[in-house]
Amino acid sequence: MSIALDVHLKIGGIIFPDMDQCDFTGPFEALARVPNSSFMTLWKDKNPVRDLAGMQLLADTTFEEAPQLDVLLVPGGHGQEALMHDETVLSFISNQAAGARYVFSVCTGALLCGAAGLLQGKHATTHWTAMEVLPLYGAIPGNERVVIDDRFISAGGVTAGIDGSLIVVSLLRGEKVAQELQLYMAYDPQPPFQSGSPEAAPADIVVTVTERARTITQRRLITGRAYQAALTKA
Amino acid sequence: MSIALDVHLKIGGIIFPDMDQCDFTGPFEALARVPNSSFMTLWKDKNPVRDLAGMQLLADTTFEEAPQLDVLLVPGGHGQEALMHDETVLSFISNQAAGARYVFSVCTGALLCGAAGLLQGKHATTHWTAMEVLPLYGAIPGNERVVIDDRFISAGGVTAGIDGSLIVVSLLRGEKVAQELQLYMAYDPQPPFQSGSPEAAPADIVVTVTERARTITQRRLITGRAYQAALTKA
Numbered sequence: 001m002s003i004a005l006d007v008h009l010k011i012g013g014i015i016f017p018d019m020d021q022c023d024f025t026g027p028f029e030a031l032a033r034v035p036n037s038s039f040m041t042l043w044k045d046k047n048p049v050r051d052l053a054g055m056q057l058l059a060d061t062t063f064e065e066a067p068q069l070d071v072l073l074v075p076g077g078h079g080q081e082a083l084m085h086d087e088t089v090l091s092f093i094s095n096q097a098a099g100a101r102y103v104f105s106v107c108t109g110a111l112l113c114g115a116a117g118l119l120q121g122k123h124a125t126t127h128w129t130a131m132e133v134l135p136l137y138g139a140i141p142g143n144e145r146v147v148i149d150d151r152f153i154s155a156g157g158v159t160a161g162i163d164g165s166l167i168v169v170s171l172l173r174g175e176k177v178a179q180e181l182q183l184y185m186a187y188d189p190q191p192p193f194q195s196g197s198p199e200a201a202p203a204d205i206v207v208t209v210t211e212r213a214r215t216i217t218q219r220r221l222i223t224g225r226a227y228q229a230a231l232t233k234a
Numbered sequence: 235m236s237i238a239l240d241v242h243l244k245i246g247g248i249i250f251p252d253m254d255q256c257d258f259t260g261p262f263e264a265l266a267r268v269p270n271s272s273f274m275t276l277w278k279d280k281n282p283v284r285d286l287a288g289m290q291l292l293a294d295t296t297f298e299e300a301p302q303l304d305v306l307l308v309p310g311g312h313g314q315e316a317l318m319h320d321e322t323v324l325s326f327i328s329n330q331a332a333g334a335r336y337v338f339s340v341c342t343g344a345l346l347c348g349a350a351g352l353l354q355g356k357h358a359t360t361h362w363t364a365m366e367v368l369p370l371y372g373a374i375p376g377n378e379r380v381v382i383d384d385r386f387i388s389a390g391g392v393t394a395g396i397d398g399s400l401i402v403v404s405l406l407r408g409e410k411v412a413q414e415l416q417l418y419m420a421y422d423p424q425p426p427f428q429s430g431s432p433e434a435a436p437a438d439i440v441v442t443v444t445e446r447a448r449t450i451t452q453r454r455l456i457t458g459r460a461y462q463a464a465l466t467k468a
Contacts, residue, residue, distance in 0.1 A: 186390050187423075188434060
């Protein structure tokens, strides 16, 4: 079911200001090592981009320079919200999606895909704090860590992108290649605490983190409702 | 046991050419979000640094500009080998280590700490392909995912840095803060395959990945034996 190894694969991932760098760098670790492939880091320009916590990343390919990709990685993070009406970004995503084998969103990158019109009728997931926003883009939200709906693959919050990327690798090059990369990455996770999901975390921790996300969640809901209203009107 | 919250913490992580970016970016996700702290990305200069797979990162602080840090993060990756005789890097690590509360190595960052003289008599871990190199720097190798020996904390290969970083956060600011960050990061890992360690992976996968690492492993052993020989002679 995977793609013949002699087919060179073009894989690209978007970076943007105030993204959550791990949404991108986690999947990069596996996706940039797919046999017979090239990986492009994409943004509007090649100036440094700062993630939400201040890490500086540089794109090596602009949207304009980008070829049709086989796989498009769309990460999330608070900065996603500022791009929800950015036609340059949204049309890049929708145009690439039309010809790509797979679109792979991580965290609230799913909302960008929603604003680009990719989620109508699709099963998808996102960061747990933003799950209620998904239906506003026509998506059917799933609480699984990684959701596969035909050519659209979505991973939950932040570190879920690592799990998702190994699934994407297996779709591209088969399970053996994914297993080799997993072993290279020593991905045998042993979280020191049991606090990785709202279901697993202590109740007071869930309250604190939900509260901390309240402002961005509200903004995401407002943007989503406006999108839905415009669609209904159209 | 954690540090009073009104004490501002300076946390820094080294980047370098041909590093494995995830050794750095995984821990960054948690360490850059420690309450009342600042995180500095460190290198000799502020020019773009390419990781082993081509991702471009930028330091915001040079070694010369860096204050005494509370925590020093030392990642690894193939490029570590080129720094094993680099006095600028090694003296930065050893000088910082003398005054830091914690030194935290990820993957073969442990070998850099070894070359900087930090590992004599210390329990430590590293990427599984490099475990046999550790004793050449006087370390007692441990196969645990994260090893704590007094002020020296080491994590195994690549993604082990995520587990290690949550432990470091808990040492700095207590378990509640680490749990909050784990929930924010949605760190509820669900690897799609069972191939994250040599013990778990299928035998043929272990052979392939070991073989792929043979050249760098041999170089690391040669460097380590030369270090040991020089120490014995001195």
